[in-house]
Amino acid sequence: MTRQSFTSTATYIVAEDLSLAVNAAVTLEKPLLLKGEPGTGKTRLAEELAASLNAPLLRWQIKSTTKAQQGLYEYDAVSRLRDSQLGSDKVHDISNYIKPGKLWQAFTAEQRPVLLIDEIDKADIEFPNDLLHELDQMEFHVYETGEQIVAQQRPIVIITSNNEKELPDAFLRRCFFHYIKFPDADTLRDIVQVHYPDIQKQLLSTALEVFFDVRQMPNVKKKPSTSELIDWLKLLLAEKITPQQLQETKQKGGLMPLFGALLKNEQDVQLVEKLAFMARRRDGS
Template sequence: MKFEGTERYVATQDLQMAVNAAITLQRPLLIKGEPGTGKTLLAEEVASALGMPLLRWHVKSTTKAQQGLYEYDAVSRLRDSQLGDARVHDIGNYIRKGTLWQAFEAEQKCVLLIDEIDKADIEFPNDLLTELDKMEFDVYETGQRIQAVKRPVVIITSNNEKELPDAFLRRCFFHYIAFPDRDTLQKIVAVHYPDIEQHLVREALEIFFALREVPNLKKKPSTSELIDWLKLLLADRIDAKTLAEQDPSSAMPPLYGALLKNEQDVHMLQRLAFMARRGSR
């Protein structure tokens, strides 16, 4: 069981090693990196490459760890008891299985994605220590002990919005997806647009990397934004010659809204372009 990337996902040697090491160690793989570098997509492609189903748990600021295990709907049970419903005699009718429970009881080994774990409360990772380590938990209302039939491949993503507890980190295999270099980006572009004209890619990458090097940008454009930008360039028939005539230091790139995602960065770049034009007179 080895992950070597897929036709749709360009995985570096280091990333392949991290995925396979986590599988061998049977530990969760904690993936960090800039937004837009393919952390969530990695779980989808690992599942596809290994022929496993994928279960997703998208974490929000209001998400509690208990929700991943199960939820007991006491309100519905109380209402049914008042209505004389016979279902109230089986408390299991009011237990809603969470994503971890579904992964644990799956007969086929699966990939479990816990996406953006850093969005939740700081206690969220600590509340899952035993469940992810021992792959079991108790349902207190019914007295059941749920144990993993086949230990899932767990992939956890984080955008580094907050620090994760040391006890949690100790139980994970960690990998940081560094921003791709130019050669890797060209391979990623080729996956999405196999017939794209290479001169256009080169000119687009010149502008893209020039933008990323602008100091004090609040959000640097990411890989996914480059892919979106190229799609728009192709749709609007903007060719390599048009891009080559753009001076990154004195003009806004065409369709810059695909690359810059907040007004502060747009205004800063507009001021820099204005100052550069005045200085060239």
């Protein structure tokens, strides 16, 4: 197998430790389990990895109702019964009612794909255990047809989790794990420069100060993420907010302009307002 290397590109910034984790998982041929705050780019990483390898991306979005079997295949017995009642010749071939899932598609892809199993922690607690054999052995059995589906080549598997629930130890043993730390100010600058290369340095510096002030507030319920910072900066630029206006708001301790891009619930808005009020009283005394 040719060793792949994944690093930052002109359109995507990846930290060195994350780059090492991706390359290690590819080398070990193990699923890469990514954890981290929502908005830290876990899903985006799979998209960028596929693009950098010029490989197809197969995305399996996990929901609370998702079952592991759906990743293998689904048997549409209802359609077969209906066709049988209508006298269709299709009913004589049961494979007409077998719908391949994302794992089947990944195992039989002509080109080695990147398989993204997104937000695995949303599913039932047994979901990861139900995929142990398939992800480990890269094969499964189709009971209705008697077929054995074996991976032509091991797909690169990226699994993301927002840490909503613990994953089983047996599943974790089969993965290469990496926790995406929240970017520091220098890394965030690099990320912003990719999106807005012409942004004023002073505006960016002041915006980052405000952004980190909010993230470091005690008792904040939902810390703003990288993606929310990008959205906020887009609005600041669209509304032509100057660095001076932003700095003035910061000094007065009021709510930042267009705060709805950063604060996503009323508790956090009230918290910022309360802290701002207390700061103004302290400064006025």
